[in-house]
Amino acid sequence: MRIAMIGTGYVGLVSGACFADFGHNVICVDKDSGKIDALLRGEIPIFEPGLDALVASNVKSGRLGFSLDLSEAVKTADAVFIAVGTPSRRGDGHADLSYVHAAAREIAANLRDFTVVITKSTVPVGTGDDVERIIKEANPAADVAVASNPEFLREGAAIRDFKHPDRIVVGTDDERARTVISEIYRPLYLNQAPIMYTGRRTAELIKYAANAFLATKITFINEIADLAERTGADVQDVARGIGLDNRIGAKFLHAGPGFGGSCFPKDTRALVKTGQDYDAPLRIVEAVLTVNDNRKRAMARKVSAALGGNLRGKTVGVLGLTFKPNTDDMREAPSIPLITALQDLGATVQAYDPVGMEQARHELPDITYCDDAYACATGADALVIVTEWEQFRALDLAQVKQKMKQPVIVDLRNIYRPEEMEKAGFTYESVGRGKA
Known part of the structure; x- marks a missing residue:
């Protein structure tokens, strides 16, 4: 053809x-x-x-x-x-x-x-x-x-x-x-x-409905993560416990800093507008958008809390800038509102991403870009894992600690185990894994 x-x-x-x-x-x-x-x-x-x-x-x-x-x-x-x-x-x-x-x-x-x-x-x-x-x-x-x-x-x-x-x-x-x-x-x-x-209209709606449903799953588990933190539960076990139910499924139940990318944010917004145009409001999708937007900046408060509630004069290293691994796409990436909020709170930000830094410079021109993860940790009061690149899953923790000003890691993707980080001498904060 x-x-x-x-x-x-x-x-x-x-x-x-x-x-x-x-x-x-x-x-x-x-x-x-x-x-x-x-x-x-x-x-x-x-x-x-x-x-x-x-x-x-x-x-x-x-x-x-x-x-x-x-x-x-x-x-x-x-x-x-x-x-x-x-x-x-x-x-x-x-x-x-x-x-x-x-x-x-x-x-x-x-x-x-x-x-x-x-x-x-x-x-x-x-x-x-x-x-x-x-x-x-x-x-x-x-x-x-x-x-x-x-x-x-x-x-x-x-x-x-x-x-x-x-x-x-x-x-x-x-x-x-x-x-x-x-x-x-x-x-x-x-x-x-x-x-x-x-039918043609049905196919068009299938695409939007699929993306809105997946965005809803992400937002749901993020809200459960907040509850887990406050009650001493572990959101990863909760996600596994509900994901094993084949009516629910395990995918898109990973707590984190909120969804981004080229599809979910714009498609959920467009679906909400379509619902309004046809007098069929989509209240659940509207709530998903609101919760997700608020969550991205709320992650900066999590970083601030890990440093005693004050970021003035502090240096924060950010690992991962793209909205997900294996892409250079910065569209609606959670790193953007997170870093902006960190700067608003008085922090100096340095960052590293394996492939996304050229694209990130257009969105975040006033941060320092580093050559690798260890350079990003150098002199940092806190290190924040924002994107779960494979390169960040097996860092030499002793080297990271030696290079940091303070051994504080905020893991927004839960790629490390709390007990492992405690043993390595870090103050470690993750998402939805509360302490009973």
Whole structure:
């Protein structure tokens, strides 16, 4: 199949490379000439394990290409995927669909034979209707079917998620579109990946509902963690105790500083706004947003308490800046409000992240960036673990203690055992592990 992928961001680039690896001919299109030039030089603009090798092998095979020219890519395509950004619209939290609408108009002008236009971007219910209307108005003669095919990729594990999905959701009532999309995903039949066909609006809502539910699980266990701290319980045992119930499941029950990233914050906000627009308020999701926003800054008070309630003149080392490991994504990362709050409380902040510091400099320009975890500990009154990178799970604790001004560690990801840290001579604070 011939595929045009509009957008070379996280979703577009991963999807395009994986489709090419399935054997399809894929052209990834973007308006950012700097990004396309970099890709043509073999430079990958995002950090995702395995993506550089996957892109390189498929470019070498001739199945994957990059272009600024949308018209040529669309004219020859059997399927056109829209994988552009849908950030939160400034001021009201709605999803900004301007990039989706602009792509639809440009696609419309270049359609030739029957083409399936597939929205891969995360979009509110009814966006497929808008895309179809825009295409029909711009090109009434177009032989086109518009479908929804939301992505369910975890940053840091996106290639595996794409090639071994839990499910593939396709929203369309058009039989010709189903035939094309079935052929695109045919290589996954060997993995017995279930393809779920629904109405277009249903597919759009499935994506938002999934993200909102996972965000709710995270927020729920974070609130239980607060209760565990005050009652002397251990939230990790609580999470395991409820997660073993297969009606609940163990995933997304890890207490921490709150969720971030490119999906959960913006998608939960957009879902709340959609509910308001349709007079079907989503009170649980509204509460999730409020609790999560408050939690990120509350972690700074946890650090302050570990240092006696006063951060004036203190140096705090922060390990991990990205919103999760194995990505350089700083969007809505808990480290940002945490560090801002630490600075507001009078602390000087120094930080280290294995891959995210270049991106972090744009968000946090006024902190000191260190070469490694031990440099980050040097001279620190407290060391805060914010992102659970593998590199932080087996630190030389004796060396860390020797370099710190005070042996205080605040572990917001619970990657160490309290008894281990006590034995090593640290004042140790974690999340949701109270002392009876």
